Amino acid sequence: MKTKTRNDILQGPLALLVLKTLASNGRMHGYAITAHIKNVSANLLRVEEGSLYPALHRMEQDGWLRSEWGVTERKREARFYTITRRGHRQLAEEEACWTQLTDGVARVLGYV
Amino acid sequence: MSRRRRFWNVFRAARVQDDIQRELAFHLAERADQLRADGLSAEEATRLARRQLGNLSVQAERTRDADVALWADACARNVRFAVRALARNPGFAIPVALTLALGIGANTAVFSAIDTILLQPLPFPDGDRLMRVTQTSDDSAETNIAPARLEDWNRLSDTFEAITGYFMEDVSDTSGELPERVRRAFVAPRFLDVWGMAPARGRDFVAAEHQDGGPSAVLISDRYWRSRLGGNPNALGSPVRIGATSYPIVGIMPAAFRFPDRDVDLWLPSTAAASAPRAATWYEGVGRLEPGVTVDQARADLAVVQTQLGAQYPDTDAAVAVSVVPLKDAAVGGVRGSLWLLFGAVSVLLLIMCTNIAALLLSRAVQRQQEVAVRFALGASRVTLAAQMLTETAVLVFVGASISLLVVAGASAAFRMLAPTFPRLDEVSISWSMVLCTVVSAIVVAVFCGLFPAIRCARGLDALGAAGRAHVSHRHSLQWLLVGVQVALSVMLLAGAGLLLRSVQELSRVAPGFDVSRVLTFRVSGSYAESRDYNRVVQRIDGTLDELQALPGVDSAATATMLPGVPGQYEIEFTLVEGRADTEPRLVAESRFVSPSYFETMQIPVLDGEPCRRRPVGESDVMVNRAFAERYFTPRSPIGLHLVDSGRIVGIVGDARERGIDRDPVPTVYACFSAPNPMPAYLVRTRGEPEGMAQAVRVKLKELEPLRSVYDIAPLDEQIGSAFSENRLRSWLLALFAGTALSLACVSLYGTLSYTTRLRRREIGLRLALGAGRGGVVRQLLASALRVVGLACVIGLGLTALFTRVLSGMLFGVSTTDPATLAGVVALVLTVAVFAALLPAVRAALLEPVRVLREE
Numbered sequence: 009m010k011t012k013t014r015n016d017i018l019q020g021p022l023a024l025l026v027l028k029t030l031a032s033n034g035r036m037h038g039y040a041i042t043a044h045i046k047n048v049s050a051n052l053l054r055v056e057e058g059s060l061y062p063a064l065h066r067m068e069q070d071g072w073l074r075s076e077w078g079v080t081e082r083k084r085e086a087r088f089y090t091i092t093r094r095g096h097r098q099l100a101e102e103e104a105c106w107t108q109l110t111d112g113v114a115r116v117l118g119y120v
Numbered sequence: 121m122s123r124r125r126r127f128w129n130v131f132r133a134a135r136v137q138d139d140i141q142r143e144l145a146f147h148l149a150e151r152a153d154q155l156r157a158d159g160l161s162a163e164e165a166t167r168l169a170r171r172q173l174g175n176l177s178v179q180a181e182r183t184r185d186a187d188v189a190l191w192a193d194a195c196a197r198n199v200r201f202a203v204r205a206l207a208r209n210p211g212f213a214i215p216v217a218l219t220l221a222l223g224i225g226a227n228t229a230v231f232s233a234i235d236t237i238l239l240q241p242l243p244f245p246d247g248d249r250l251m252r253v254t255q256t257s258d259d260s261a262e263t264n265i266a267p268a269r270l271e272d273w274n275r276l277s278d279t280f281e282a283i284t285g286y287f288m289e290d291v292s293d294t295s296g297e298l299p300e301r302v303r304r305a306f307v308a309p310r311f312l313d314v315w316g317m318a319p320a321r322g323r324d325f326v327a328a329e330h331q332d333g334g335p336s337a338v339l340i341s342d343r344y345w346r347s348r349l350g351g352n353p354n355a356l357g358s359p360v361r362i363g364a365t366s367y368p369i370v371g372i373m374p375a376a377f378r379f380p381d382r383d384v385d386l387w388l389p390s391t392a393a394a395s396a397p398r399a400a401t402w403y404e405g406v407g408r409l410e411p412g413v414t415v416d417q418a419r420a421d422l423a424v425v426q427t428q429l430g431a432q433y434p435d436t437d438a439a440v441a442v443s444v445v446p447l448k449d450a451a452v453g454g455v456r457g458s459l460w461l462l463f464g465a466v467s468v469l470l471l472i473m474c475t476n477i478a479a480l481l482l483s484r485a486v487q488r489q490q491e492v493a494v495r496f497a498l499g500a501s502r503v504t505l506a507a508q509m510l511t512e513t514a515v516l517v518f519v520g521a522s523i524s525l526l527v528v529a530g531a532s533a534a535f536r537m538l539a540p541t542f543p544r545l546d547e548v549s550i551s552w553s554m555v556l557c558t559v560v561s562a563i564v565v566a567v568f569c570g571l572f573p574a575i576r577c578a579r580g581l582d583a584l585g586a587a588g589r590a591h592v593s594h595r596h597s598l599q600w601l602l603v604g605v606q607v608a609l610s611v612m613l614l615a616g617a618g619l620l621l622r623s624v625q626e627l628s629r630v631a632p633g634f635d636v637s638r639v640l641t642f643r644v645s646g647s648y649a650e651s652r653d654y655n656r657v658v659q660r661i662d663g664t665l666d667e668l669q670a671l672p673g674v675d676s677a678a679t680a681t682m683l684p685g686v687p688g689q690y691e692i693e694f695t696l697v698e699g700r701a702d703t704e705p706r707l708v709a710e711s712r713f714v715s716p717s718y719f720e721t722m723q724i725p726v727l728d729g730e731p732c733r734r735r736p737v738g739e740s741d742v743m744v745n746r747a748f749a750e751r752y753f754t755p756r757s758p759i760g761l762h763l764v765d766s767g768r769i770v771g772i773v774g775d776a777r778e779r780g781i782d783r784d785p786v787p788t789v790y791a792c793f794s795a796p797n798p799m800p801a802y803l804v805r806t807r808g809e810p811e812g813m814a815q816a817v818r819v820k821l822k823e824l825e826p827l828r829s830v831y832d833i834a835p836l837d838e839q840i841g842s843a844f845s846e847n848r849l850r851s852w853l854l855a856l857f858a859g860t861a862l863s864l865a866c867v868s869l870y871g872t873l874s875y876t877t878r879l880r881r882r883e884i885g886l887r888l889a890l891g892a893g894r895g896g897v898v899r900q901l902l903a904s905a906l907r908v909v910g911l912a913c914v915i916g917l918g919l920t921a922l923f924t925r926v927l928s929g930m931l932f933g934v935s936t937t938d939p940a941t942l943a944g945v946v947a948l949v950l951t952v953a954v955f956a957a958l959l960p961a962v963r964a965a966l967l968e969p970v971r972v973l974r975e976e
Contacts, residue, residue, distance in 0.1 A: 037146070038143065038146075038147055039146065039147050039150040039151065043154075057147070057151075057172055057173045057174070058173065058174040058179060058182075061140070061143065061144065061147075061179060061182075061183045062179075062182040062183045062185070062186045063186075065140075065183050065184075065186035065187050066186035069186060069187060082153075084146060084149060084150070085142065085146065086143070086146045086150075087139070087142075087143045087146070
């Protein structure tokens, strides 16, 4: 399937952040992903919970993630996500894109 | 891959939904735990967690949208919606589905018949390479081939793999207790090679069996093997008794092999020597082309071969030419026209049905305008609404197409029952090509029927207000156009059916020149081998005639080569012993052999001279008909002259439609000879109903000839009737289609007028309130309907002119522009239209003006 590059500033970074999180941490459920992003960004970024699940499901349908049901340490049933190989490729692409974008924005802002 | 998963998720809706609920519930629980850990109370934690996630059901919905293919989801929803909407309105759904089932079913049935009978090759290996090979000559109607010539053709041609021949006779099978009629074919060498078939068990004939005096042998049909021998696997070698002779069975043919016709049960090797005279006529010929050879090449090749033979044998072969026709054309050529006619009619009917359904859907769309407008206002997109209308149609078509397969199955059975004489009918069956055909028609119909309402739905819904207060506008013109199309096509079909029915009627009214009623006909089995001793054959047949004549209840009995009035011709050129000037026309005439009692039996009057008498073999009397005498001998009389090979002309009889009751009488020569071949047709004039004599005749013949069987026993009018059964079937089917078309058109007219008057209620109410007469309202509404119908009739008559061009060959006794028929059709259509329009018009005129005006 064709990979999509989203211009949507909300969606774009969210997918990137989720992919990155799963790439570095392995298997995680949705709640853990929000917590991780919040902690790592030192509370700078807060994933809007309303967008998370649709995004996760869409990414799964796109084949970037795989999900399965499992049990947490506290014996709760949760849906765990892992990143797929296609997800890794997408992550690389989006990271490059993001870097370019922030670079570009920084240059424009830095121009006197 | 994921596209597929999303598609399937549409149908796993509950499961997907449940997963999402559980996932979100987990999230909420974790978040609440976290908040509680941060110091909130349990209750507050739960509330805050929920608030942070947002509206739960919206969340679930949005998440689900990510999981399913939206288009497929929409489709499924549309289908569910359509099924619900249709189930709520069975008065609309059932007629539409049935109409479709009938239309598609009839179309598919007729097309599958055409496919099998006309388009598919014959059911033999490379059936398209099989050719009917006949000899023709200017002065004789004889097409059968002398054995020597057949062998010459086979040897000298290089475009044919092989040419062979056969002839058939009905003989008496005496293997069992009672003699039974069985049809056998004597076949020339190479017979099975030409068909490309081999016996299912046993072997083909060997060369020695084709030699005169060689060992005898018989191949039997699968049917014969099963019905008479009980499918005994050891049947090979056991004997079949014909008359007094036994033949050992050497092979059993496969069930599919039914040639030369489906009644043949036995094949025997012909021992006709190549030394038989070249003027003798024995075989009907068939040949198999070499691969890649065209029919034209084969024709040219055999023409060259025959020219050589003409030079070699000038006496017998110079005047002979060869005709090569694909065997399939020879077999089914007669019904080609009928089948295409039916297909055309059925297609027009399908078109009318589509138009009708489109009109129904259209008025339904208008009825639902309010509902649609509300949904539109609530944010449904035009595409969504149009898709929904299309889905509704698709569901209807799907149901209709499914039912139509039943119609198809029934139709082929009915076809087989009504027209058993149709060639290749037993090959017709429900095939996959037919199913495919149904599906394609269904799709075409769906697009056609669904498109108009959908387009209008997507386009025409300006606002809520407009729906409630419709004006009389150009919008109905589409409805009226559809009604007009249906009426015009109905007129065309009706006119065609009318002309065909008139033909059938004319045919039964025609005076054939002989008396058809109270004549029993039958045949008695015999073999060409008997003709070695012709005196005995004549004795036998004359004896039988005398005995029949003596039966109480029988007025007279006769034999003839062919039944009068049943289509068939045998035209040859006669020569006078007395000679004839070259300037005078050649004596071409239909040649018939009849017993001297024929004219009395058929009640053909002797106009001049004397009735013919029984004479010794070789010196028969000859009768000619009036047409012959007038065409060739006016103002003299032919009586007393002698025809070469026939005899002395002793009398002139009235003209009779010998060649078929649909053909005018032609000059005819009757040679009065009761035994032209060993198995002529018998005709017995009875005093009472002919069927009543059948048993007495059987008993008499059993007594006279215990070893022979009597068959094809039926009254003459029935024989003639069944010869024209295809004709009648075609006419009645077309009439049925036309009637259906007209009723559909009327339903549509009724529906459209009802709908228009509903839209104009306010206007009509207003006019009534202002003092308009009710009669005036009815008149005006009727006029508006009849304007359309009248115009459609005119257009329909124009179409008829095109349509009847196809029909012209099938008509009898009426012209393609028969004013009575055409006027009758128009009158019928107008009358029915008036009735269809009257009800809604009167209903409109009876409106209570006050109530209507208050409604607004």
